[in-house]
Amino acid sequence: MNTPEPITELLRLANSGDEEARNRLWEVLTPLLKQRAHMLLKGNNVAGIARTSDVAQDAILQLLQREPMSFKDRQHLLGYAALAMRHLIIDLARKHKPGERQFEAVDEQLGLKLDHDVSWIEVDEILKVLEAQRPQMAQVVVLRAFGGLTNEEIAEVLNISLATVKRQLQLARARIMSQLQRT
Amino acid sequence: MTPEELNQVEAVYERGLDLPTSQRAAYWQSQFHDQPSLRAELAAWIRGEAAAAAAGFLDKAAYSVLHSNHTGKAAAMIGTTIGTYEIQQRIGAGGMGELYLAKDQRLGREVAIKVLKGRLNHDLVERFQSEMRILCKIEHDNVTRLYDGGTSGDGQPYIVMEFLRGFSTLREASRATNGAGLPLPLVKEITRQFCTGLAQAHDLKIVHRDIKPENIMFLHNQDGVRVKVIDFGIAIPPAFTATEMNRDYLTHKPSVFSPGTTVYKSPEQIANAPREAIGATSDVYSFALVIYEMLTGRLYFPDDIHRIHEKHPTSASALRPDIGKQIDVVLQRALHKDPPQRQPNIRALMQEVIAALPNQATLVGSSQRVPSNVPPTLPPTERVTPNTVTRSDLHSAPTILDKPATVTFKQDAAKPVTNRWLWPSLAAVAFLMIAGVLWNFRPASSGVEPVPAANTQPNASAKLTTNEASNAVTKVGPQMTLSTFRNGTAVTGDAMWRNNDVAKFKMSFSENGLLFVLHHGSDGTLSVLYPDRNVNGGKHDIAAQQTIELPPAGSTRFGGWRLDEKNGTETFYLIFATATAAQAEFMRPLNAAIKAVSNEPKFAPKFAKIDLAQFGGWFDQLRLHAGASHDTDIMIREIRMQHQP
Numbered sequence: 105m106n107t108p109e110p111i112t113e114l115l116r117l118a119n120s121g122d123e124e125a126r127n128r129l130w131e132v133l134t135p136l137l138k139q140r141a142h143m144l145l146k147g148n149n150v151a152g153i154a155r156t157s158d159v160a161q162d163a164i165l166q167l168l169q170r171e172p173m174s175f176k177d178r179q180h181l182l183g184y185a186a187l188a189m190r191h192l193i194i195d196l197a198r199k200h201k202p203g204e205r206q207f208e209a210v211d212e213q214l215g216l217k218l219d220h221d222v223s224w225i226e227v228d229e230i231l232k233v234l235e236a237q238r239p240q241m242a243q244v245v246v247l248r249a250f251g252g253l254t255n256e257e258i259a260e261v262l263n264i265s266l267a268t269v270k271r272q273l274q275l276a277r278a279r280i281m282s283q284l285q286r287t
Numbered sequence: 288m289t290p291e292e293l294n295q296v297e298a299v300y301e302r303g304l305d306l307p308t309s310q311r312a313a314y315w316q317s318q319f320h321d322q323p324s325l326r327a328e329l330a331a332w333i334r335g336e337a338a339a340a341a342a343g344f345l346d347k348a349a350y351s352v353l354h355s356n357h358t359g360k361a362a363a364m365i366g367t368t369i370g371t372y373e374i375q376q377r378i379g380a381g382g383m384g385e386l387y388l389a390k391d392q393r394l395g396r397e398v399a400i401k402v403l404k405g406r407l408n409h410d411l412v413e414r415f416q417s418e419m420r421i422l423c424k425i426e427h428d429n430v431t432r433l434y435d436g437g438t439s440g441d442g443q444p445y446i447v448m449e450f451l452r453g454f455s456t457l458r459e460a461s462r463a464t465n466g467a468g469l470p471l472p473l474v475k476e477i478t479r480q481f482c483t484g485l486a487q488a489h490d491l492k493i494v495h496r497d498i499k500p501e502n503i504m505f506l507h508n509q510d511g512v513r514v515k516v517i518d519f520g521i522a523i524p525p526a527f528t529a530t531e532m533n534r535d536y537l538t539h540k541p542s543v544f545s546p547g548t549t550v551y552k553s554p555e556q557i558a559n560a561p562r563e564a565i566g567a568t569s570d571v572y573s574f575a576l577v578i579y580e581m582l583t584g585r586l587y588f589p590d591d592i593h594r595i596h597e598k599h600p601t602s603a604s605a606l607r608p609d610i611g612k613q614i615d616v617v618l619q620r621a622l623h624k625d626p627p628q629r630q631p632n633i634r635a636l637m638q639e640v641i642a643a644l645p646n647q648a649t650l651v652g653s654s655q656r657v658p659s660n661v662p663p664t665l666p667p668t669e670r671v672t673p674n675t676v677t678r679s680d681l682h683s684a685p686t687i688l689d690k691p692a693t694v695t696f697k698q699d700a701a702k703p704v705t706n707r708w709l710w711p712s713l714a715a716v717a718f719l720m721i722a723g724v725l726w727n728f729r730p731a732s733s734g735v736e737p738v739p740a741a742n743t744q745p746n747a748s749a750k751l752t753t754n755e756a757s758n759a760v761t762k763v764g765p766q767m768t769l770s771t772f773r774n775g776t777a778v779t780g781d782a783m784w785r786n787n788d789v790a791k792f793k794m795s796f797s798e799n800g801l802l803f804v805l806h807h808g809s810d811g812t813l814s815v816l817y818p819d820r821n822v823n824g825g826k827h828d829i830a831a832q833q834t835i836e837l838p839p840a841g842s843t844r845f846g847g848w849r850l851d852e853k854n855g856t857e858t859f860y861l862i863f864a865t866a867t868a869a870q871a872e873f874m875r876p877l878n879a880a881i882k883a884v885s886n887e888p889k890f891a892p893k894f895a896k897i898d899l900a901q902f903g904g905w906f907d908q909l910r911l912h913a914g915a916s917h918d919t920d921i922m923i924r925e926i927r928m929q930h931q932p
Contacts, residue, residue, distance in 0.1 A: 227349075250349060252348035274304060279335070
C-alpha cells in the first residue's frame with residue numbers, strides 16, 4: 105500500500121469497528137512510536153527519565169503536524185497509541201529470556217525498559233478476559249499501563265469522570281494483582 | 288469463580304472502598320461468612336491491592352523511557368569500536384555497566400566487554416587501572432580471563448573479558464532443583480573448581496568480595512563441568528559502592544530489587560569494615576553460604592533479620608541427612624563471625640568440604656534421602672576425577688542441565704524469602720498501616736475468622752488457612768498502630784500527595800523501645816528525622832502504648848514535615864527497636880549518625896544526614912528488612928509518599 109491513508113480517515117473507520125483500519129492504524133503508529141522514542145533519546149533535551157506518555161504524545165504531535173485533526177481524533181489516537189504500545193511491550197516481554205544472565209528487557213530501538221516486577225504477559229492474558237467482563241476497566245488499565253496516560257488524560261480519552269478513572273484503577277489493581285498472585 | 292461471583296466480590300470490595308478506612312476492615316471481615324470461596328476471593332483482592340500498592344502496579348506504565356545516557360548510548364555503541372574491539376551486541380547490564388559482545392579484530396575472537404558507567408575522577412581511574420593490572424595476572428581455567436582494559440575515547444573505563452558462551456549461573460542451577468539441592472558429586476566438583484580458581488586470585492592478594500551464585504558461571508556438556516568465577520569485586524573502585532551504582536543506574540527502582548546484594552556478604556563487609564580488613568576469609572565465609580545453598584537448595588539466612596540476631600539457621604544435614612553431619616562442622620567454622628576463626632584460606636575450605644561430604648557411592652542402596660529428582664540408578668562407583676566430571680556422574684541432575692530456570696512473577700511458595708516478594712509483603716504491611724487499619728491476626732474469641740489480609744510470608748499462593756494465620760501471629764514482634772495525616776487530616780493509603788503537603792504521623796507501640804525515623808528523599812539523601820535533639824532532650828525512648836506524634840508538636844514550622852515542592856517520592860522508615868536490639872551491630876551507623884549530631888556544638892537547622900557513601904550497604908540492608916521483620920525485636924516499616932502538583 106503506497107498511498108498513505110489519512111490518519112483521520114483511519115481513525116474514523118477504526119472507531120466504527122473496521123478491523124482492518126485498526127490494524128493499519130497500528131502499522132502507522134508503531135514505527136512512529138519507535139522513531140519518536142528513539143529521537144527522544146538522541147535529543148539532549150531529555151533530562152532523566154522521560155514521562156512515558158511523552159513517547160505516545162510525541163508521536164501524536166508528529167501526526168498532527170502532518171494533517172489537521174480534530175480534538176476528538178487526537179484523543180482516539182492516544183488510545184490507539186496505547187494499544188500499539190501494548191503490542192510492542194508484550195512482544196518485548198516475550199523476547200525477554202529470564203535465564204539469560206543480567207539480561208534486562210530493554211528495547212534498544214525503542215529505548216524502553218520493561219518494569220520487571222510484574223509479569224506483563226500474564227497481565228495481558230488477564231486483560232483479555234477483563235475486556236469481555238469489564239470493558240471500561242480494561243481500557244483504563246491499558247491506557248495507564250501501556251499508554252502511560254495520567255488519570256486526567258484517561259478521563260479525557262474515555263470521556264468519563266476522573267472519579268470513575270480512579271475507582272476503576274483501584275478495582276483493577278486488586279482484581280488483577282490477586283490473579284497474578286495465584287497464577 | 289464465575290463472572291457473577293466475581294461481580295459479588297467486586298461489589299463488596301467496592302463498598303468497602305467507599306467506607307471510611309477505619310471501618311473497611313470490619314466491613315470486609317463481616318462479609319461472606321457462609322461463602323468460603325467468595326471470602327477467600329475477597330481476601331485475595333485485599334492482598335492483591337497490598338501487593339499492587341507495593342509494586343506501584345498501575346501507578347505508572349509497564350515501561351520507562353531510559354535515560355539518554357544509557358540506552359541511547361548503548362544503542363549507539365553497536366558497530367563502533369573501542370580499541371580493537373568491535374561492539375556487536377549488547378548482552379546485558381549490571382549495576383556496574385553495560386555488557387557487550389564484541390569481536391577482537393586483531394585476534395578474531397569473541398570477547399565480552401564491560402563499559403563502566405558513572406563519573407570517575409582521576410584518582411579513581413588510576414586506581415581502577417592499577418587493579419586491572421593485577422587482575423590480568425590471574426590465569427586460571429576457573430576464573431574468567433580478563434584480557435584487556437582501559438579508558439575509551441570519552442573517558443569511560445572498560446574491561447575486556449573472556450566471553451562465556453553457553454554458560455549459565457549457579458543461581459539458575461540451584462533454583463532448578465526446586466529446593467532439593469544439587470547432587471553431591473556436582474557440589475564437590477563445583478567446590479573444587481571454584482576454590483582452585485579463587486585460590487590463585489588469593490595468592491595474588493586479590494579478594495573477590497562479591498561471591499554469590501550469580502557470580503559463579505557453570506557449563507555442562509559432554510566434556511564435563513566447567514566452572515568460572517566472574518565479576519571480581521575488586522575491579523570496582525571502592526568508592527563505587529553498590530548503592531551509588533544502583534542509585535545511578537536503576538533510577539526508578541530501589542536496589543532492594545537486586546537479589547542477593549547483601550545476602551552473601553561476610554559480617555565484616557556488612558559492618559563496613561575498612562577495605563584492608565576484607566581478606567580471603569571474607570570469601571571463605573561467602574562461599575560457605577553458597578555451599579550451604581548448593582546442598583540444601585535454601586538460603587542459609589532466610590532473611591537478614593536472622594543474620595542481625597545471629598540466629599543459627601537449620602544445619603545443612605538436618606535438611607538433607609544424606610550429606611552427613613561432618614559438613615555442618617565445616618560450614619559452621621567457615622561461617623564464624625570472627626574471620627581468624629574460619630578456615631585460613633579457600634583451599635582449606637575446599638579440602639574440608641570434599642572430605643566431609645560422603646561419596647555418593649556409599650549412598651546407593653541406602654535408604655537415606657536423596658533429592659527427589661535423582662533417578663534411582665547412580666553409577667555404583669562414582670569417582671570424581673581431578674579435572675572433569677563425566678556426564679554419567681551428573682545425569683542425576685537433569686533439571687539443572689537441560690532446563691533453564693524461569694523467573695517470573697510467581698515464586699515457589701516453599702522457597703525462602705526472595706527480594707521480589709519482600710516488596711509486596713512489606714507493602715502488605717505498609718498498606719494496612721497507612722490505611723490506619725491494623726488487622727487483628729489473633730483469632731478472636733468470638734470465633735470470627737480473621738481475613739488473612741497482611742500475609743507477611745513471601746507466599747504467592749492465596750491459600751492461607753486460619754491456622755496458618757494464627758501461627759503467623761505468634762511470630763509477630765512489636766506491634767505498631769499508625770495513622771498518617773496530610774495537612775492535618777487523616778488519610779488513607781491511596782491518598783494523593785501534593786507537593787508542599789505537610790505530613791504527620793501518630794503511632795503507638797505494644798512494647799517499650801527506641802524509635803528512629805529516617806527520611807530517604809527524592810534527592811537520594813538519607814536524613815535522621817527522629818530523634819531530634821530539640822525534642823525530648825534528644826532522647827528516643829518510647830513507652831508501650833504511648834502515643835507518639837511525629838514530628839513532635841512545635842518542632843517544625845509547618846506543624847509537620849513538608850514535602851518537597853518538586854515531584855518525587857518521599858520514603859520514611861520507622862525503625863522501632865527494643866533497648867537490647869538497639870545495641871546490635873546493625874544499628875551502629877544509626878547510632879553513630881545520631882551521636883555525631885548530638886555532639887555538634889550548634890544544632891543545624893537541617894537534619895542529620897547519614898553518609899550513604901559510607902553506610903550505603905547498611906541502608907540497602909535496612910530496606911531489605913522493611914516489612915519483613917517478624918519474630919524479632921527490630922521492626923522496620925517503610926512508608927512511601929509519591930507527590931506531584
